[in-house]
Amino acid sequence: MQPVYMDHGATTPVHPEVVEAMVKAMQANFGNPSSVHAFGRAAKALLEEARVSVAALMGASPEQIIFTSGGTEADNIAIFGAARGMRQKGKGNHIITSAVEHHAVLDACKALEKEGFEVTVLPVDEHGQVHVEELEKALRDDTILVTIMHANNEVGTIQPIKELARLTKARGAVFHTDAVQSFGKIPVDVNDLGVDLLSASAHKIYGPKGVGCLYVARGVKLTPIGYGGSQEKRRRPGTENLPGIVGFGKAAAIAAVEIEEEGTRLRRYRDRLIEGLTALPHVKLNGHPTNRLPQNVNVSFQFIEGESLLLMLDMKRIAASSGSACTSGSLDPSHVLLAMGLSHEIAHGSLRLTLGRGNTEEEIDYILNTLPEIVERLRAMSPLYEGKEVVMSCTQRR
């Protein structure tokens, strides 16, 4: 059996047609899009073609798309750019975000606090959802920016962006959403969502690492965070990552065709996994039971720790991830799980399986057959677990 990759939330394999398009962009169209000669013009044409394709997948116009070096940079350009831009216009000083954002958002907001901005972090409920009433309470006359992610990377919970954005814009503030995990997976339409700024990243949708984009609605002022050439309307200077951008364009075009069918397929796998795993003793589903990404499964196994679980899965050729701090070398486990009210211990025992194009029904079976044994084995070693399920030693079981 091939290794089973179930960590598509971390990154995805690159689609063969994406690789092909990138190779072509490097071999036949290596020019600098800023050059006036034939090589430059050919490169420029490819750049704009990719922009059309990425824009189309989010219902935007091509000129509203800025290519970036990834989701992190898109988040940074949006948040620093809008916050400083609005303050320069004298609109205020207050930023609102949520407790479950990616570090690219949370840490950018923290850095802005040092510049004198005031930041309110909205709580989430036990499913990881932001409540519209919480935003309503937090909005002030000097609120200039609200940044709340579309779907969470760890637990897959989808936020009520449409309502949050409407509320925000009614108060004259800018609304940004980090759609890195949802773009290409569930429908994302900037007009329907009503957002001003939206971040996405290519390597989560079978495109290459190191490319992303920011949607910028007309009229939104962004103070640049980087300086150099006049590429991307001066919002993201530097020679464009042409092969990467071409790959992103191709990935978006493929996603546009496959999104619905893939969503249905992965939702079925997801539900099989959730059902099978939560049937085991002392297991808890993390995230929203229904309002979650089709590809996301996140469960906590009581009494065991995530890194050991990942290593054991790895020995069985299963690639997954965990919100345990032990995988990152830091002390606290995932801020997302803690914000949802999980205890440290339960957060440490979390397992995230994120599905994707390559996964098969057999792989779901394999996981469901393999995991119980591993969990039992680790529990048998755990001083926290004294249940009688451990009568037989795990070595005998093998």
Added chain:
Amino acid sequence: MQPVYMDHGATTPVHPEVVEAMVKAMQANFGNPSSVHAFGRAAKALLEEARVSVAALMGASPEQIIFTSGGTEADNIAIFGAARGMRQKGKGNHIITSAVEHHAVLDACKALEKEGFEVTVLPVDEHGQVHVEELEKALRDDTILVTIMHANNEVGTIQPIKELARLTKARGAVFHTDAVQSFGKIPVDVNDLGVDLLSASAHKIYGPKGVGCLYVARGVKLTPIGYGGSQEKRRRPGTENLPGIVGFGKAAAIAAVEIEEEGTRLRRYRDRLIEGLTALPHVKLNGHPTNRLPQNVNVSFQFIEGESLLLMLDMKRIAASSGSACTSGSLDPSHVLLAMGLSHEIAHGSLRLTLGRGNTEEEIDYILNTLPEIVERLRAMSPLYEGKEVVMSCTQRR
């Protein structure tokens, strides 16, 4: 005849072995280097292998290399990072740069002025060189950062970095050099140069666009400009551009082998071009006569304008560039040429030919045969030019 690409200063074709390495990195090693499982570990190994290879080409230790999304970002991280870092330490407030820097450096310095930093811009002589005495005069007790490029992108002039860096460090300031044009082309050794920070970019050395690196000497404090994950020691957050970085590593490994021979070969072509072109009437060499990059030719043709020249060359399938403002849509021609004392008119008539791996002796012949005719043709159209060389109309000549 194949089109003749002589714009390697703008960007280079990607080396076939680089493409191959990148394809492998996308197909077989698509994991996220931060993941603990087998896919992640394999990706991490590739990342570190590339770091070793890039470090080796500049005599650095691998852990001193931070991968970035290009030369522009490397410059920005260095300049904003060091300036803000030194100010936080209470070291002062004064930055020194030169008049011929790339916009990634100049515009970053300008942005810092708005933050209350004081910036001194050193002049250059008619060859585009910074004089050591000028730096000596400009250095102050509160100087915290000096940023001067290794070799100029437009005219190829090489700066006396070793002396400039020594002087700077004797005064306790940080020295940064933008080596985007010199890295991989002429010997660059961070220890020999004695710099604290050095920027490079992959797409100028037959690697992919969208990747660069910053060398950071031990003990240099950089305040980050981007926030997110803990990649690259928190100095450049975001999922690493693994295929790009692998390509950069491969390109550096190839450059290490070829640099000497290629340098000798291109120097010969360069000198043939300079000799041939400056033999034409009303032509002037821009940049230093000897202390210049092996691949750079830059001449000004009096009485004509760069964009028209480029378009005519393009019709003859020659790709080149110009310091004319008309190619960039701005009003002023190249700030580099103006800083060297050229008049607007002469600066507008500049042509840059930058040589590379693919160029052949025949292509040099072709340029030397083709250019005089084009120049004459444009001069014949120019109201500035009333010489008698125009007696015959250019169409008759063809």
Added chain:
Amino acid sequence: MYTEKVMDHFANPRNVGEIEKASGVGEVGNASCGDIMRISIQVEDNIIKDIKFKTFGCGAAIATSSICTELVKGKSIDEALALTNQAVADALGGLPPAKMHCSNLAAEALHEAIADYKAKQEG
């Protein structure tokens, strides 16, 4: 990330479990930081005749617990007390810097178990 030795002890941990009627038991760490280690020992004639562990923690935590039991089994109390966290890490062929604290825990749990044994002797 981990050496072969670490992975061996992680995949095939030695002396997992709990000694009934142990001469001494030591437990260190807490679930919030992600490590809990419990070591129980059976001592006869000042010699550690048997030793078992249970660990809630990462791969390094499990591997260090395992090797720690192996290193001191059959050794005298004094020899066991001389075991340092560095010796535990070295026996595994090294640990990643971020994981060094896990080896502290194994040595500490062992020392706690011995202290518990001594206290019982005196009491």
